[in-house]
Structures are given as structure tokens and as C-alpha cells.
Amino acid sequence: MRPILRIFLSLTVLLACVMPHAHASVANAPGANLEVALVTYGPGDVYWERFGHDALELRDTVSGEAVNFNYGVFDFNEKNFFLNFARGRMHYLMDAEPTGDEEGYYVQVGRSITRQRLALTPAQAAALRDFLFWNLRPENAGYNYDYYVDNCTTRVRDALDKALGGIIKAHLAAQAGGMSYRQQTDRLMSAQPWLMLLLDLGLGPYADQPMNAWSESFLPYELQANLRRIRVPDGHGGTQPLVQDEQLLSPNRLSVPPAQAPDLRRPLGAAGLAFALLLVATARRARRVHALLATLYLIAAGLAGLLLLVLWTLTSHHSAWANANLLLFSPLAFLLLRTSWRARRGLAPTRFANGVVVLQLLAALAAVLLHLLPGTVQQNQPWILFALPVWLALAWSLRQAAPPASFAGAASARG
Structure with missing residues (x-):
């Protein structure tokens, strides 16, 4: 998805619908002359490109004109873009561009391009074309983006399904998906481990619900793979593959995401155990180090809890709602910061601090x-x-803060 707003080009394509032509084009060609293809682009290096991208290509077989329609345009310069993104109110646009220009960009940056020619009837191809041009109008081009259920791929999927009379959804909704939203996210973001961990921490139960092949087709590669298994009527009483042929137009020159999501239990469990042992080891022998380590963890836990609470209560990121990690990382951690430094001087926790720890x-x-x-x-x-x-x-370690010297002093007094 490229953050380039190409309104003028979109308007130019729209004008093609109403201006007279000396020759046929995608805008006014009969359905029998229209060739429909799904074009899938591999993941990129930038975090917003890790999920890949796709587009619908319409080609007039007579004039040779080919246009790519995609739903992945956003603008960093939009007013309050980052604030809207943080609140889960992301505004995206549909766009259209000559196929050569669109694919040239992906070849240049090293992302793969795969073209699947689809078996649509002339009436279906014409209906898809009419819908795409309607959708391209300025009043219809914008939509509220959701990275799982309403994104550049689900819009392509839905447009194809509508043109085919619901065949795609009927077929894919009956098949189980291979992974959850969380697993797919972790898999695709594993090249940026810290970002992957932050996303995994912030995802709530919504991201772990079972998916079918229809919902898992929110990803370009999944939609590409799922379309290979669909058959449609051939017009003679039989069926034929929806994907008539598939071509790799440009190979991938970037690192490929792993096939499976990483299992985070072992590394995070080992990291937690190691940190815990370090806290225990420094509790009495290196109290300043212990105070620093405890403070570091408490600040991180408090900030994480605050972020999870904000995502749940103040944003539209429904995949982050009701996150059980709030029980593990809570703003309560901030209340123990003073206690960790009191322990450095051998002072026992207050009754209030003990209550917070128990809670x-x-x-x-x-x-x-x-x-x-x-x-x-x-x-x-x-x-x-x-x-x-x-x-x-x-x-x-906080319970060990009371200095043992007090007991030694008491024994001396008795002697």
C-alpha cells in the first residue's frame, strides 16, 4: 500500500466513462472484451507493507488498455492522520492506475507480482467494471479501514464475490482457516520483533477467534491461494476453475515471511524467568541494582497497562478490546515505584503497598x-x-526489605 493520493488520475479515469471515444477502452468496452485478473503483490520491507497488497486488473482485449483498481491508498498528510490512526479511525481510498505504472513500482522495489486471470462471464465482467467505476467516484472512493475485516484485500474479495453472485463466499465460508488473526500478524511481522511483540501484547480475544477461509482472505496471499480452489459454472452445464491461469510476472527480491507464526511461549517464558531470578539475586546483595531493575519493570508494566486500557476504552480498535493482558500489566504498577526505592534503604513496604502487591x-x-x-x-x-x-x-523481594540487622540488634540487647 503506497501513501500516495492520486486524485487527478482517478478523475481522469472517471472522465473516461462519460467522454466519447474513437476506440474502445476499459470504461466502455463490451463485457466480452474485458479480461479480469487478480494481481497480488508480495510483502514489502516497511511495516505497513508486511501484509502484502493486491488489485483487480481490467484489460480491454481489443485496445490493449489495462487498469488496476486497488483499495490501499492513504495519505500521511491528511489532517489528524496519526491521531485518527491511534483512535482506530483510518481513512483509506480506492484508486485506479494504468497497469504498467502500478506494476513498475513493485518491480522497482523488489516485491513479487502474481497475475491470476479469472473466469468471469461477459455479463459478470461488465458488472464488475461498472461497480469499480462507480466505487471510484469521489463520493464513493473513501472508506473506514479496518486491518482485519475491511481492508484493501477484503474490498477486492467482496467486489469479486458480488460480481460472481456470492460463489466465493459460499465456497470459502464452509472451509476452516489455517491460522488466527494473531498468528497471521505474528508471522508477517516477525521481521520486526519488537513491533511484533507490541502487536501481540495489544491484541485481545478477537484476534484468536476461529476463522474460516473467507475471513482469512483478509490477506492477499490467502485470497490468492483460496481462489485456486474455487470452481464456477462453465456455461455448458459443468464447472471450470475460477483461476484460468496464473503467472509470476516479477519474482520476489525481499525476505519472505515464515510459513508459520513463531511460538512466543519459550522465549517470553525464558525472559520472564531470567528477569525474576535476577530480581531475587539482587534483592539483598545489590539493592541499588534491584531497585533499578524493579523500577524499569514497573514503569514498563504500568505503561503497557495504561496503553491496553486506552485501546479498550477510548479507541475503535475492537481487536484490542477486553484484553486479558490487563490483568498482567496494570497501571497499578506505578503505585509500587516508591516502594521499590524504599526497599533499597531496607525499609519494609507500607500497608498500602502490601495491598497493591496482593491485588x-x-x-x-x-x-x-x-x-x-x-x-x-x-x-x-x-x-x-x-x-x-x-x-x-x-x-x-519487597517482603525481604526489612533489614535483618534489627533481629541481630534485638539478640544483642537480650544478651
């Missing part, structure tokens, strides 16, 4: 029990394995 441990226990309940949707085992040993180590 946080109960919340962590609730996260574990919630995950073990039958029918639990959210798959947050990696974050439980990370946070639970750290909270236990913090609770233990």
Missing part, C-alpha cells in the same frame, strides 16, 4: 485461571509465562 498477584492468578477455563478464546500464554514469575519475584 496484583490476585490479578495475575485470575489471568491464569481465566486462561485455563474451558472455552477461553484469548491465547496469551506467552505473556502469562513472562509476567507471572516476575510478579512473584517482586512480591518476594
